[in-house]
Amino acid sequence: MEVPRDMADPGDAHPTTLQETPLTRFLRAVMWGAAIVPLAGFIAVSWWAWRAAADDGRNTLVRTSDVAARHAQRIFDASREIAEKSLRFVGVPDDEVRANEAALRTRLMDTSTGIPGVRSISVWDAQGHHLVGTGFPVGSSSVSIADRNYFQQMKATQDRLVIGDIVLGRASGMPALSIAVRRPSADGGFGGVVVIALQPAVFEEFYRSIALEEAGVSTFTLFKADGTLLTRWPALPTPVARLPEASPVIAAVRRGEHAGVLSFRSSFDGASRTVSYQQVRDLPVYVSSSLRDDAILADWKRLVALLAAITLPVTIGLVSVAWLALRKTQLEQRMAVEIHAETRKRAQAEKAALQSQKLEALAQLTGGVAHDFNNLLAIVNSNLHVVKKLRPDVAEMKQIGAISRAVGSGARLTRQLLSFSRRQALKPERVELATWLPAVSELLKATLGSSVALSLDVAPDVSPIRVDVGELELALINLASNARDAMPGGGRLTIEASQEPAGETDGGGAPGRVLIRATDTGTGIEPALLAKVFEPFFTTKPASKGSGLGLSQVQGFCVQAGGSAEVRSEPGQGTSILMWLPARPGAVFDAVPASLAEPASVTGNVLLVDDNDEVVDATAEMLQACGLQVHSVRSADAALDALAQAAEAPDLVFSDVSMPGDMDGIQLAHEIRRRWPALPVVLLTGYATRVHDATAAGFRVLSKPVGAQALLDEFVRATRGG
Incomplete structure (x- = not known):
């Protein structure tokens, strides 16, 4: 490719500006489009979602206020019907009512029985004196309601029905909502009233049931057109008799509006609310329901946050790709010389x-x-x-x-x-951690990056260990890589080496262990995931950032070195990986399998489990030649059946690790330990893919091919409790 003459040499300190071409102009437009189009889409979707959330909230409120208004209308209609029914048999004049007060009182009680919410039914004369009722004993003519506002209103007007305020009953002393129906006199004039006293709870319980069905609806209010508060759910901490004069709902009612939806800041709790109000048919009573604005917008905010979490990375990615493409196009001619390389x-x-x-x-x-x-x-x-x-x-x-x-x-x-094939330890060497760890610190720092600090702390009394240096180095690199990914915003990785006394590990009969602890200040691991972190291919990282083999390698290295690994973590508190390694030279597997030395003769009974017929036959003959009685089976299930049916348990079970079927050798060993705790099990394997599972559970493992002397040594050790 020919380099343009107006382009400076790539090595120049001040290259000239590239000429614009149709391709670069197109890429520049793509870059701007990659930023503007997702942003415009985000704004449009957010606005649409906001409108939908607001509409859903308004529709919910309108629906609930309509239901509440219908309920109130049914209550008032039922009260009117009860009053009119009572008028039909109470009759006039007042003297006859008083003369038959006892019988009429019984009929009124029968009329109100079983009707929810009705506290009492009472009949009053034109002067407000008691004639008959369920809430007063016979002969209570001295009781008067002449001072009640609903009585005065009905006496002064021609209203057929008047809804009173919430007052304390004359007889019960309990709050009640009075529904007054006109009682005509013999000449058609005002002859008194029939009063149905309702319990406010009949409304409150209904409002509570609506709130349970309509998630988010927070308040219901029943009030009169003049602002008198009849009932509210939930009840206010400090009871009030009227709605505030500055309430937009009261202003709308006074303008003659029968229904509507308003948004304003509540004078009761100071919260921004959307309120739906509706008149109870032609009565001077209104019902309102409200939602907090933050409740209406809660789902919208979650949607916007999710949309932003998706849109922002996509936008950044698209803009980055377009910018990189533009830069690549601008620099393409400069790189012509390097294309072949x-x-x-x-x-x-x-x-x-x-x-x-x-x-x-x-x-x-x-x-x-x-x-x-x-x-x-x-x-x-x-x-x-x-x-x-x-x-x-x-x-x-x-x-x-x-x-x-x-x-x-x-x-x-x-x-x-x-x-x-990486199924076995390679080159165990003597390692002095006091000098070896500082030597590899630069390698670990390079893995961690500049945002993560590294601290090393090696106790002066740490014993040397014997491990494969390459595997130990790889294990620490894996831990550093995991710590770096767990601290995207930076942090600290601390690697400590200390001596664990023999008395705390194995009763003092061994030289103890060395503990290497790697602790980060990252995000931590969820408790439900701790049991899986050592599983091969298990990872919480994206597919492009982790294979799931890092911690599996760490545990495999520790087990092959004769130790073990453990993870300790809490979400938000960081993670610690603990590696215990033997403090004196030793190896999990010998470099050469058990010798072919001539074994001594022993006596006993052995159960041999292996799916390979020839291996079973050959091993059985070898053990029998040494004086042992051998019973062989080809599967784990057959071994369990043989043990269950045996009159006398064998002295030892030899089992291969890898076997077909639902149960392998390690699972068989666990089942034998559960059902026959005193029966020892020794596992045989040709490779160490799952050896750490067996050794961590406390089982003995021999590497194939196994010589007769090694098998007999294990038999003697097991039968003697070694």
Whole structure:
């Protein structure tokens, strides 16, 4: 590609400005569009959602106030019907009513029985004196309601029905809402009133039931057109008799409006509310319901936050991509000279990636082959031992020795294959943490980045450990990588090494352990996830940021080194990874499998579990040749059945780890421990994929192929409680 003449050399300190081209203008427009279009969409959707939330709130309020108004109308209509029914049998004149007061009182009580909310029914003459009623005893003519506002209003007007205020009853002393119906005299004039006393609770309970069905509705109010408050749910902390004169609802009622929706700040609690009010048909009574504005907008705010969480990264990503494309286009001509070199680098990277994939596939294949090869070696080794036992005269033949040497060479080759496939510890070395940890600090700092500080604290009395240095270094790098991702805003990673006394770990019979603790100040781990963090491929990171093998490698390294790993964490309090390692040299697996030395004879009973028929037969013959009685089965289920049916439990169970079916060797060992706690179990395996599970649970594990002496040593140790 030809470099334009007006473009400075890439090495110039002050390159000239690139000329605009149709492509760069298009990319610049795309960059602006990537910012404006999502922003406009965010604003439009937010506005639409706000309108929808407001409309939903208004519709809810209108619906609930309509329901409340219908309920009030039914209550008032029912009260009117009860009063008119009472008038039909009470009759006039007043003297006859007083003469039949006892009988009429009984009929009134029958009329009100079973009607919810009705506290009493009473009949009063034109002067407001009591004639008959359910709330007063017979002969209560001295009681008067002449001072009640509803009586005075009805006497002064031609109203057929008047709704009074909430007052304390003359007889009951309880709050009551009085519904007064005109009682005509014989000549058609004012002859008194029939009063239905209602319990305010009949309205409050109904409002409470509506609030349970309509989430968010916070208040209901029943009031008269003049502002007199009849009832409110929930009740105010300080009772009031009237609505505030400055209330927009009262102003709307006085303007003659029968229904509406208003938004204003409540004078009762100071909260911004949306209120729906509605007149109870043609009565001078109104019902209102309200919602807090913050309740109406709560779902809208959550939607906007979610939309912003989606839109902002997308917008940033689109703008970044467009900007990068623009920059790349502007610099493309400058990079013309480097295109071929970049192409060669890309080809090399693809080749390296392909090679890495091949090696990974080869490692998996190698592990499987090594496992099967171990089974073959076990068969040869066991049969060779049987031949030596049965034919001592041929034990010293050079052909037998050659077979023995071949088995040993095959075992060493298997160990090398397992090491290559990362299923075995590689090169254990003596490590002095006091000098080794500071030496790798720069590598850890590079992994952590500049935003995370690193602190090292090695106790002066820490004993040396014997581990694979490469695996230890990789474990610390994995911990540093996890800590960095857990502290996106920066923080501190502290790595401490200390000596754990033998008395606290194993009763003082061993030299103790060394504890390496890595503690970060990150976000922490949820308690429900702690049990899964060591599982292979389990990760809480996005797919592009983690494979889920970091902590699995840490635990595998610790187990292979003869120790263990633990995680301690609380959300928001950071995370600590604890690695316990033996304080003196030791290895989980020998470099060469158990020797083919001639074992001593023993006696006892053994249950052998393995799915490979030839391995089972060969191992059984080898153990029988040493004097043991062997019962063999091919699966975990068969082993459990054999143990359940056996008249006498065996002295020891040898089981392979990897077996087909629903239960493998480790699960079988757990089940045997649960059902027969005193029965020892020794596991056999060709590779260490799940060895840490077995060793962490306290089971003994032998590496295949296993020599007769190793099996007998385990038998003696187990039967003697070693």
